[in-house]
Amino acid sequence: MSRVVYGRLMSVDRTQVLRAAAALLSRKATATMDEVARAAGIGRATLHRHFAGRDALVRALEQLGIEETEAALEAARIEEGPADEAVRRLVPALQPVAPLLSFLVTENQLFEGDGQNEGWARLDARLVALFRRGQEEGAFRIDLTPAWLCEALYGLIGSGAWAVADGRVAANDFSYMITELLLGGARRSVEK
Amino acid sequence: MSRVVYGRLMSVDRTQVLRAAAALLSRKATATMDEVARAAGIGRATLHRHFAGRDALVRALEQLGIEETEAALEAARIEEGPADEAVRRLVPALQPVAPLLSFLVTENQLFEGDGQNEGWARLDARLVALFRRGQEEGAFRIDLTPAWLCEALYGLIGSGAWAVADGRVAANDFSYMITELLLGGARRSVEK
């Protein structure tokens, strides 16, 4: 496990540590700092030098998750084109972030204080706007609120990530299963 | 806060304690035994007398959740009638258990050991059978696997419980939002 040159000499790559932490905590949310350090291939003291404590680590993961999710929204250009097509682009773009995202949404500690990250509100606003746009375009039904569709998307992303990690769904089917269920539902439609 | 007579003298109602614990842990999964005891209105020592430790408490909650979920499957008679109608009966029947269920599914500790409760397998089998039956009846599409539909149902139940607890969805809309999305999806169908 080689490390990337950071500044002038060999040092820990912060992002790489965060990715390892995300991978571990997605599977075991109660993992200790020691386990996180070992999973990242660094010493516990070093982990502490970079993140003042467990809380700081979770906050950093939150920031990373928000940034990568926003990057996925950008990559999927969700503000462009028909809303249903935007959703079809969005879900696969979110797949790499899905485990981290499902960890963060269950970390309710992040949402109860008064200093909650405004990134969630930004994400929610864009997703809600997407679903509302779909309704205005006549593509989405209006009896399901945009807020609920947004929440359901999070839930399905989490379920999908879990099902893939558990081997009940193939990674290649992740996007299809989520997109088709979210857009078309389970009922067999007559026009198909 | 009166207690129910249990046996010969006034004592703690185990089920009532479990319900209080479920209500608290659904909102704050990392609540301590002391917080659980206070939420149940009993002393910490008494909580310990009834449940040997935190693990035993979680196991008891697991058992309760499984039993109530199975009771919901019974009440909804999911093996009878058309599959889509069975789903429409099932979701509202699951609503009271939804918070507890969403807590349990995120408690991954329950699923990694070798002594996992066989109740989950029973539940999965019945739900998978329900979705498979729907496919065989021609009511459900066959490109979404029953296992995925089962997983998605869990996810939507969890999202719904969370959205209701957070005030983003009215409790009265819980069943409708979940059922309609699961069965019909977000897309506006031409026949409606």
Add this chain to the structure above:
DNA sequence: TCCACGTGAGACATAAATGTCTCGCGTGGT
């Protein structure tokens, strides 16, 4: 009235994770 029993409160010990510190080492730059 008296007794038995479960409870609440609190003291106490234990376990485990956290946070801090020191020190030796090796890399990479000078």
Add this chain to the structure above:
DNA sequence: ACCACGCGAGACATTTATGTCTCACGTGGA
């Protein structure tokens, strides 16, 4: 070759949750 810097390992103190115990109290039954 030398030096500066960050890292790993480990010791240590602290904090927090857990688990156990004792004891006084009050209810409910005899």
